[in-house]
Amino acid sequence: MNDYMEQEEEWDREVVLDPAWERQQKKTFTAWCNSHLRRMNVQIDDLEEDFKNGLRLILLLEVISGEKLPKPERGNLRFHKISNVNKALEFIERKGVKLVSIGAEEIVDGNLKMTLGMIWTIILRFAIQDISVEELSSKEGLLLWCQRKTAPYKNVSINNFHISWKDGLGFCALIHRHRPELIDYHSLKKDDPYTNLNTAFEVAEKYLDIPKMLDPDEIVNSAKPDERSIMTYVSSYYHAFSGAQQAETAASRICKVLGVNQENERLMDEYEKLASDLLEWIKKKKPWLEDRSLSEDTLPAAQGKMDEFRGYRRGEKPPKIEQKGRLETNFNTLQTRLRLNNRPAFMPTEGKMIGDINKAWKGLETAERGFEEWLLSEMRRLERLDHLAKKFRLKCQIHEDWSSGKVEMLQELDYKSLSLHEIKALRRKHEAFQSDLAAHQDRVEQIAAIAQELNDLEYPQIAEVNTRCQVICDQWDTLGALTVKRSQALDDAETVLDRIDKLHLEFAIKAAPFYNWMDGAREDLGDMFIVHSVEEIQELMDAHDKFKKTLPDARSEYESIVQLANEVVQIGNQYDIKCALQNPYTALKVQDISSKWTDLNNLVPERDEALNRETYKQQSHEQLRLQFANKANVIGPWIAKQMEAITAVTMSGSGTLEDQHHYMVQYDSAVNQFKPNIDELEVISQRVQEAMIFENRHTEFTMETIRVGWEQLLTAIQRNISEIDNQILTRDSKGITEEQLKEFRASFQHFDKNHSLKLEPFEFRCCLMSLGYAVKEDDKAQDPEFNRIMLICDPNGTGYITFQAFLDFVTSEVTDTDTAEQVMTSFKVLAGNKPYITADELRRELPPDQAEYCIARMAAYTGEDAVPGALDYMSFSTALYGESDL
Numbered sequence: 011m012n013d014y015m016e017q018e019e020e021w022d023r024e025v026v027l028d029p030a031w032e033r034q035q036k037k038t039f040t041a042w043c044n045s046h047l048r049r050m051n052v053q054i055d056d057l058e059e060d061f062k063n064g065l066r067l068i069l070l071l072e073v074i075s076g077e078k079l080p081k082p083e084r085g086n087l088r089f090h091k092i093s094n095v096n097k098a099l100e101f102i103e104r105k106g107v108k109l110v111s112i113g114a115e116e117i118v119d120g121n122l123k124m125t126l127g128m129i130w131t132i133i134l135r136f137a138i139q140d141i142s143v144e145e146l147s148s149k150e151g152l153l154l155w156c157q158r159k160t161a162p163y164k165n166v167s168i169n170n171f172h173i174s175w176k177d178g179l180g181f182c183a184l185i186h187r188h189r190p191e192l193i194d195y196h197s198l199k200k201d202d203p204y205t206n207l208n209t210a211f212e213v214a215e216k217y218l219d220i221p222k223m224l225d226p227d228e229i230v231n232s233a234k235p236d237e238r239s240i241m242t243y244v245s246s247y248y249h250a251f252s253g254a255q256q257a258e259t260a261a262s263r264i265c266k267v268l269g270v271n272q273e274n275e276r277l278m279d280e281y282e283k284l285a286s287d288l289l290e291w292i293k294k295k296k297p298w299l300e301d302r303s304l305s306e307d308t309l310p311a312a313q314g315k316m317d318e319f320r321g322y323r324r325g326e327k328p329p330k331i332e333q334k335g336r337l338e339t340n341f342n343t344l345q346t347r348l349r350l351n352n353r354p355a356f357m358p359t360e361g362k363m364i365g366d367i368n369k370a371w372k373g374l375e376t377a378e379r380g381f382e383e384w385l386l387s388e389m390r391r392l393e394r395l396d397h398l399a400k401k402f403r404l405k406c407q408i409h410e411d412w413s414s415g416k417v418e419m420l421q422e423l424d425y426k427s428l429s430l431h432e433i434k435a436l437r438r439k440h441e442a443f444q445s446d447l448a449a450h451q452d453r454v455e456q457i458a459a460i461a462q463e464l465n466d467l468e469y470p471q472i473a474e475v476n477t478r479c480q481v482i483c484d485q486w487d488t489l490g491a492l493t494v495k496r497s498q499a500l501d502d503a504e505t506v507l508d509r510i511d512k513l514h515l516e517f518a519i520k521a522a523p524f525y526n527w528m529d530g531a532r533e534d535l536g537d538m539f540i541v542h543s544v545e546e547i548q549e550l551m552d553a554h555d556k557f558k559k560t561l562p563d564a565r566s567e568y569e570s571i572v573q574l575a576n577e578v579v580q581i582g583n584q585y586d587i588k589c590a591l592q593n594p595y596t597a598l599k600v601q602d603i604s605s606k607w608t609d610l611n612n613l614v615p616e617r618d619e620a621l622n623r624e625t626y627k628q629q630s631h632e633q634l635r636l637q638f639a640n641k642a643n644v645i646g647p648w649i650a651k652q653m654e655a656i657t658a659v660t661m662s663g664s665g666t667l668e669d670q671h672h673y674m675v676q677y678d679s680a681v682n683q684f685k686p687n688i689d690e691l692e693v694i695s696q697r698v699q700e701a702m703i704f705e706n707r708h709t710e711f712t713m714e715t716i717r718v719g720w721e722q723l724l725t726a727i728q729r730n731i732s733e734i735d736n737q738i739l740t741r742d743s744k745g746i747t748e749e750q751l752k753e754f755r756a757s758f759q760h761f762d763k764n765h766s767l768k769l770e771p772f773e774f775r776c777c778l779m780s781l782g783y784a785v786k787e788d789d790k791a792q793d794p795e796f797n798r799i800m801l802i803c804d805p806n807g808t809g810y811i812t813f814q815a816f817l818d819f820v821t822s823e824v825t826d827t828d829t830a831e832q833v834m835t836s837f838k839v840l841a842g843n844k845p846y847i848t849a850d851e852l853r854r855e856l857p858p859d860q861a862e863y864c865i866a867r868m869a870a871y872t873g874e875d876a877v878p879g880a881l882d883y884m885s886f887s888t889a890l891y892g893e894s895d896l
Contacts, residue, residue: 031236034228036122038239039129041223042137045246046073057129058120064094067117071101074136091118099128107135130238137245152241155248156180159187165200171240176229178206181247185213188251192217203230220246270351277344278356284337285362291330292370295322299377302384309392316385334371338364395467399475402460406478409453412446413485420492425500430507431594437500444493454486510581511594517574518595524567525598528606531557535613542705544628551621558614568607575600631703638694639708645687646711649719652681656726657765667741667751671734678727688720736814740821754820757781758813768810771800781820830887837883846871846880 036057044053047070054060061067063086068079080097083090095114103109109131116124134148143151143158153171160166160183168174175181177200186195192213198206207226214220223243229235304311341364344356358364425436461479465472534557541547582591659673695713698706706712741751757780759765761773769777775796778785785796803815840855841847847868852861864886871880 030228030232031239032122032126034224034232034236034239035126035130037225038223038236038242039126039133041221042133042242042246043070043129045221045223046070049073057125058122061095061125062118062120063091064096064098064114064117067098068094068101071098071132074132075101075105077101088118102128102131102135105135107131130242133238133242133245137249138241141245141248149241152245152248156184156244159184162187163195171237171244172234175240175244176232176235177201177203178208178210178226178229181210181214181244182206184244184247184251185210185218189217214247214250218247218250220250270347274344274347274351274353274356277340277347281337281340281344281356282359282362284333284340285358285367288330288333288337288367289362289370292374296374296377299374299381301381304388309389309396312385312389312392316389319382319385334367337367395469398460398464398467399469399471402457402464402475405453405457405460406482409450409457409482412450413482413489416443416489417485417492420489420496423499425503428503429592429594430504430511433500433504433507437504440493440497440500444497447489447493454482457482510578513574513578513581514593515595517571517578518593518598520567520571520574521598521600521603522596524564524571525603525606527564528603528610532606532610532613535610535617539624541624541628542631542703544625544632547621547625547628551625554617554621561611561614568603571603572600631701634694634698634701634703635706635708638691638698639706641687641691641694642709642711642713642716645691645716646709646719648684649716649723652677652723653719653726656723656730659730667734667738671731671738674727674731674734678731681723681727688716691716733814737817740817751817754781754817755813758816767813769816770810774800774803774811774816777816830890833890834884834887837887841883844875845873845884846876847883848877848879848881852881 040054040057043057047053047066050069050073052066052069054066065082068082071077072079079101082094082097092114095117099109099112099114109128112124112128112131117128138152139148141147141151141155143155146154149171153168156168160168160180163179163183163186166179166183168180179198179200182193182195182198186193193209198209204226207224207229211222211224211226215222220243223246224239304315341356341358347353348355425433428436457479461475464475469475539550541550578591578593656674656677659670665673691713698713737751757777758769760780761769761777763773775785775787778796778799779787783795783799785799786793799819800811803811803819837847838844840851842851849861849865852864855861856864864883865881867889868881868883868886870876871882873880
């Protein structure tokens with residue numbers, strides 16, 4: 011605090027030099043002193059005079075400190091006054107305030123500067139020092155309090171105790187924040203500081219008992235209002251509103267205490283209700299759990315009881331467990347709240363303590379366990395009886411279902427009309443039945459054992475069980491005897507049919523492969539063959555001759571198969587076994603084999619005749635192939651040679667353009683003289699196509715390749731003649747020399763690696779660099795110059811540059827060319843410097859055909875100086891060069 015006072019005093023020496031500030035402080039400090047002295051019905055009018063004798067100064071300190079100072083001297087002499095002032099200053103120093111350069115003599119002598127400094131020191135110590143907001147005190151605390159209170163007001167920004175208060179909204183905001191009914195804040199305007207200040211000062215004086223310490227004129231007209239005056243006045247607001255804040259804090263504390271008590275009482279009532287409900291429920295459930303009787307002595311009755319018990323466990327008890335837990339939690343929470351709030355512990359009604367509830371709950375769970383153990387024991391006992399009865403009925407039903415029809419089956423004589431294969435199958439079936447019969451022995455024994463156990467347990471319906479068991483045992487003995495008898499009968503039948511079965515098997519083994527061989531042979535003999543050469547037809551004739559040599563062995567196999575079938579018929583007739591004549595191993599019959607053998611022998615001579623006809627046909631085709639090949643092998647190389655010669659002329663660039671043009675015309679004449687050879691080859695090709703000849707191993711040329719080569723040759727000659735004509739036209743029109751043309755052609759051909767007369771963008775870039783154009787080497791870098799050239803040479807974006815496009819570009823770069831502007835200037839000369847031209851002027855100055863060309867294409871001139879028939883030569887000139895704007 012002493013350091014703070016020293017800093018304020020040092021700053022003060024500079025401030026009081028301003029008369030305006032001195033007036034503000036004097037008025038404010040006087041009002042502040044009077045706001046305290048009026049309690050004693052005392053008032054000062056002039057700080058310099060009224061504090062000279064020290065009496066009112068001592069009285070002021072006693073009022074603001076609430077303490078009694080030493081009794082003042084009552085004399086009017088100077089030393090009395092000095093003594094009284096010293097008593098006041100000593101009291102101030104005892105309060106921890108260090109007074110700098112302020113002595114009793116200056117106060118007694120009426121030094122206004124020192125008097126103001128003393129009053130300011132008193133204000134700091136007794137009005138501002140004790141202000142504390144969020145660990146900040148004095149000036150900083152008061153400033154923070156103002157900022158916090160005015161924060162909700164967007165048009166108020168308090169950063170200091172001088173210019174932040176000039177518009178008066180800060181004072182109004184403080185009042186409105188604490189007493190909103192006193193000021194209509196939203197009607198105030200920032201650009202009307204007089205109204206704002208007067209409103210705040212008048213309301214504060216009338217309703218808050220804060221005297222008017224500041225003058226609105228001095229605040230508004232001062233570039234920087236006096237900070238001490240503002241602080242003094244604002245501190246009065248703080249102290250005026252601090253009482254209301256203390257009352258609010260006291261009311262909040264009372265509400266908090268009452269709220270705690272109300273919540274505690276609610277928890278107590280809730281505990282009592284929960285405890286009563288839980289104890290009543292336990293009392294109601296215990297008799298039900300202690301009951302050990304069933305409505306019927308049956309398993310369904312016991313299961314119904316168990317379902318009821320499970321419903322209790324799953325549906326009724328869980329909420330009660332939750333209720334018990336909530337009861338204990340509420341009890342512990344309540345006791346903790348009472349202890350933390352210095353309240354006596356809660357004592358529930360007798361019999362509703364936590365211990366009483368736990369004891370009742372333990373008794374419930376004991377009864378619950380006993381009930382469950384008894385019920386499970388009863389269910390096991392009843393379940394055993396029910397299980398045995400169901401098991402007996404199930405096994406009896408399974409056995410009866412299995413044995414149904416078995417006696418009748420064993421007594422049948424069906425085996426007497428079956429084949430050996432069917433007999434063996436029936437025998438295997440009977441053996442399977444014997445195994446099944448043995449397996450059922452255990453089931454019959456189990457049925458008897460269950461019946462005995464039910465007798466021992468005195469099952470109520472035991473008579474029915476015994477009768478059913480006896481029937482099953484008697485039937486079982488009958489099945490055993492019939493099984494042995496049928497087994498012997500099947501053995502006898504199998505021996506009789508075994509011989510016939512072996513013959514059937516041997517027939518099937520031989521007949522199927524032979525029949526398949528005949529199918530394959532018939533398919534080969536009747537196959538529609540397609541061949542394209544003499545060699546292929548010869549291979550077919552050799553294969554046919556080889557097949558004919560196998561026919562004698564096939565005939566022997568055929569005769570042995572027929573013999574087996576005849577033997578089966580003989581045995582069947584001997585033993586009168588008609589059912590055994592059907593072969594179970596194959597569907598083939600001897601009649602099928604005989605019929606197919608006959609067909610096979612008829613197809614052999616037919617195949618001989620077809621192969622001979624095809625041989626003659628292939629020999630004729632071979633003659634046509636040779637005729638076409640001989641002619642094509644001459645024409646194809648001749649075309650290739652001419653193409654090479656034309657390419658050589660184009661690539662070499664030797665001689666003048668006129669010489670090259672002469673060579674190309676000679677080549678064109680020679681090629682046209684060769685045309686009859688192409689026509690002759692077309693006739694031969696037509697005959698080859700009509701004969702359906704698709705391959706010719708005697709030549710690599712086809713008619714299609716010859717045609718393409720011929721068309722390419724004609725196209726190349728015409729293209730080269732046209733390009734040479736264009737080059738001559740370019741040379742003559744642009745004035746370039748033969749040497750320049752050769753240089754351009756040599757550069758282009760150097761980078762045209764595949765001789766396609768086209769350059770890729772990368773090749774074109776290298777070519778331009780070789781000619782000295784300023785383009786970048788890296789084709790991936792941004793190169794505006796190369797992009798410009800590409801747009802000129804490849805306007806359609808084809809991705810390649812032709813030689814003609816290249817030549818047009820480089821010649822346009824090295825020669826002068828007409829532009830739209832030059833043409834427009836020429837038209838202007840013809841028009842006599844007019845912006846338009848007439849048809850008569852065009853017909854007078856230009857040849858007739860060119861004059862009519864211009865007249866037909868020129869648009870009408872629409873300028874303000876236009877005359878009838880005026881034509882727009884400017885837009886026409888622009889259109890000639892494809893430009894939209896000169």
